[in-house]
Amino acid sequence: MSRLSRPGLWYLFDYGMVISTEPEPADWKALHRATGLDLEPAGSPYWARREDFDAGADSPEQYWTGVLGWAPGPEQLRKLEDLDAAAWSHLNPKTLSVLETLQKEGASLALLSNMPAEMSRRYTAESEWPRYFSRLYFSGQLGLMKPDPQIFDHVAAGLKARPEDVVFIDDNALNIAAAEKLGFQTVLHTGTIDLRAELARRAR
Incomplete structure (x- = not known):
């Protein structure tokens, strides 16, 4: 060989x-259930705010507040972080x-x-x-x-x-x-x- x-x-x-x-359809559905938002499309706030998150400019709380339009509580923030990590774990x-x-x-x-x-x-x-x-x-x-x-x-x-x-x-x-x-x-x-x-x- x-x-x-x-x-x-x-x-x-x-x-x-x-x-x-890439994330699977089930991952986007889980994020949809958790946020009420369709985050999969390229123009969604998930992607629009991702660069600052990836670059370390935004904390998880800042990122998800920007995505949702309001600040998640600690429990919901943990859930969103869990779902996001799971989506990219395949x-x-x-x-x-x-x-x-x-x-x-x-x-x-x-x-x-x-x-x-x-x-x-x-x-x-x-x-x-x-x-x-x-x-x-x-x-x-x-x-x-x-x-x-x-x-x-x-x-x-x-x-x-x-x-x-x-x-x-x-x-x-x-x-x-x-x-x-x-x-x-x-x-x-x-x-x-x-x-x-x-x-x-x-x-x-």
């Missing part, structure tokens, strides 16, 4: 839509298989995700997937988010790696373009990609 990794490289993964899949088995192989090969693995701080702390404490990574970088904790070049510079410095020695896998074309401009190797993770084949091709 072909190797997926090359010695000396870091493999830097995004989380949402790479390691995780994992892509193909990506997990690739991570398993990379780990067995001894590859250097890191993660860079635009994710609210509390959600990232929850996943780090409770989920299994962080075990694949020796470095975890989250926008909400850093106060920086993709595609800002500063977050890529921060990660490269933390990894003690030259950008050209980092393979960045992400589903967002803007993030990919920003990383490429800085010299990172990149893989755009689309819904049809064969990530195993793509990494094997690059490892030759």
Whole structure:
């Protein structure tokens, strides 16, 4: 079987839509029941206010107050945070298989995700997937988010790696373009990609 990794490289993964899949219809229905709002459409307040939440500018209370139009109480806030975390917890088995192989090969693995701080702390404490990574970088904790070049510079410095020695896998074309401009190797993770084949091709 072909190797997926090359010695000396870091493999830097995004989380949402790479390691995780998109929220399922049942997740949006649960949020609908909890809020009375249809939050799935792109123009909904869930998405309109998400950037500040992901960047660490808004606390959970500030974010959900903006989404709802009124401040939730502590119990409802906990419920909304639970539902939000559950919505993004569905994992892509193909990506997990690739991570398993990379780990067995001894590859250097890191993660860079635009994710609210509390959600990232929850996943780090409770989920299994962080075990694949020796470095975890989250926008909400850093106060920086993709595609800002500063977050890529921060990660490269933390990894003690030259950008050209980092393979960045992400589903967002803007993030990919920003990383490429800085010299990172990149893989755009689309819904049809064969990530195993793509990494094997690059490892030759």
